[in-house]
Amino acid sequence: MHYLLDIPAMIATSYVLGFLFYGFYRQYNARIQRRWGPSIFQNLYDNLKFLFKSETLSHGPMFFFGPMIIVSGAVTTVLFIPFLKDSIWLQGFSQHGNLILIIYLFVLGPLGNALAVGSSGNPFGVMGVTRGLTRLMGLEVPFFLGLALVMLQYETVSVHAIMAAQSSIGEWTLVTNPIAFLVILLPFIASMNAAPFDVVGAPQEVYAGPRVEFGGRFLGVLMTQNMMLSVGKLVLLVDLFLGGATNLFILIAKAFALFLLITSISAVFPRLKTEQAVDFFWKVPLGLGVVGVVATVWLQ
Amino acid sequence: MYRHSHCEGFQQDPTAQELGLAGPEGGLGPLEQLVAWMRKRSLFVLAFGTGCGAIEMRPLMTSRFDAERFGIVNAATPRQADVLVISGYLAIKTLKRVIRSYEQMQEPKYVIALGSCTINGGMYWDSYNTVKQVHRYLPVDMYINGCMPRPEALIEGFVALQGRIARGEPGGYQRYRERIDWYKANQRRVLGDNMLPDYTYDWYHAGGIA
Ligand code: SF4
Numbered sequence: 029m030h031y032l033l034d035i036p037a038m039i040a041t042s043y044v045l046g047f048l049f050y051g052f053y054r055q056y057n058a059r060i061q062r063r064w065g066p067s068i069f070q071n072l073y074d075n076l077k078f079l080f081k082s083e084t085l086s087h088g089p090m091f092f093f094g095p096m097i098i099v100s101g102a103v104t105t106v107l108f109i110p111f112l113k114d115s116i117w118l119q120g121f122s123q124h125g126n127l128i129l130i131i132y133l134f135v136l137g138p139l140g141n142a143l144a145v146g147s148s149g150n151p152f153g154v155m156g157v158t159r160g161l162t163r164l165m166g167l168e169v170p171f172f173l174g175l176a177l178v179m180l181q182y183e184t185v186s187v188h189a190i191m192a193a194q195s196s197i198g199e200w201t202l203v204t205n206p207i208a209f210l211v212i213l214l215p216f217i218a219s220m221n222a223a224p225f226d227v228v229g230a231p232q233e234v235y236a237g238p239r240v241e242f243g244g245r246f247l248g249v250l251m252t253q254n255m256m257l258s259v260g261k262l263v264l265l266v267d268l269f270l271g272g273a274t275n276l277f278i279l280i281a282k283a284f285a286l287f288l289l290i291t292s293i294s295a296v297f298p299r300l301k302t303e304q305a306v307d308f309f310w311k312v313p314l315g316l317g318v319v320g321v322v323a324t325v326w327l328q
Numbered sequence: 329m330y331r332h333s334h335c336e337g338f339q340q341d342p343t344a345q346e347l348g349l350a351g352p353e354g355g356l357g358p359l360e361q362l363v364a365w366m367r368k369r370s371l372f373v374l375a376f377g378t379g380c381g382a383i384e385m386r387p388l389m390t391s392r393f394d395a396e397r398f399g400i401v402n403a404a405t406p407r408q409a410d411v412l413v414i415s416g417y418l419a420i421k422t423l424k425r426v427i428r429s430y431e432q433m434q435e436p437k438y439v440i441a442l443g444s445c446t447i448n449g450g451m452y453w454d455s456y457n458t459v460k461q462v463h464r465y466l467p468v469d470m471y472i473n474g475c476m477p478r479p480e481a482l483i484e485g486f487v488a489l490q491g492r493i494a495r496g497e498p499g500g501y502q503r504y505r506e507r508i509d510w511y512k513a514n515q516r517r518v519l520g521d522n523m524l525p526d527y528t529y530d531w532y533h534a535g536g537i538a
Contacts, residue, residue, distance in 0.1 A: 054396070063394035070399055073369040077410075080363050082435040084531070085407065236404035243407030244434035 046255025047071040078248030087148040094144020101136025102253035106260040113191045113272035126185040141238045148241040156237020160228040166306035167215035170313035174212035191272035202269045207320035214313045222294035227302045356496040368490040369399040374409035379416015381443040381476040393479040406432040417445035438469040464514045467500030508532045
């Protein structure tokens, strides 16, 4: 019974926060470029419009199942991330999962993408997926190293336990282990598909990349999952580094602060090439990560 | 080949444009109104840069005129677009590509044609290789006149189109569905042997939403 209320609440929260954050992102970018920009609900409009469009396109069953795999991956990921600390609400299935499971679920999205795009046979789509997988190679290593640093520090893989260990600002992982945060931050920007690492969907080069063949409803579904998963990822970082949140307002404030940091970084940097991005990931965040491991293991 | 004898000149086909399709009776229901509002607020544009008018699309989309205020943004591919903008004279060679792009768009979709060239040929009215009246080949929803129309005029055209969408008036895509044979006959007349292969449009004959 509790699940029946909790799960729709989590999905709704991540969706609403998703379109509001992205609406803010578009407006923020517009102001940086000295224009007014769209309303904050623009992403909701776009999303619903796409969901109400027709879909006349088919490239066989895999083309249909690909987006479904991506969406189910996003929804499950969101459901395994505890949104609040010390509360029975907005927990989903997080009691039964842990950080390692979440890491696994993150990979479902690229997998579904590759399956759907592969069956569509569009060369731009394939180029987008190739770029995505190359970037994944670059970003996964430092990203997981950063998560491993956090797990090592708290000697647990449970997100709940990690949250519980940070009860005051002085105990936030951001303060106690800033290197881990730095190691994760840059790959995290890439996994949010923000500049300067947005090589996958680069509209000028590969025409929306993996999404090139999707129009109408499929695109609406993909947009929805993207917004939800982004919020899920933000909440995960809030849980791991900013001590979680005891109520929804604190959660929104912390997630928003993180989002603002990422958008500010991505608003002012132009896109890197794919190989530059991978190079960068394997030099800067990975190097920092190695320093972090040495520091955590030897200095403790 | 396109010959002068085929040139449609300034004669309109009276049945084509005057007879619109009937709008919904008794206005839109609440849910339809909501959907129409979403559609109106979010127009993804596929700018087909066919002629010199394409130049004015850039200031429209960027900081000075900022079409994103109205929810108008560029789409990367025809599949994601709602509005096809034909910006200027349309050569016969280009017409084929434009038709192809248009048919790939997902419904509801709209066509905006810019400049005198799309309305009556403009300064290319006696050219052997441009089409004169675009609405004979594609269902144009909105013409924006001028040579070339300024971004202000474009914004006005877009806003007029948004008004139509919000009122639920039947769009050109419905006309295209209803009169597919008429459009195809016209296209065949100018494209001749270059006509698009049947499989690109035969689903239009299948009826209903595929
Ligand atoms: S109407 Fe004028 S500006 Fe537009 S395509 Fe024709 S000649 Fe060029």
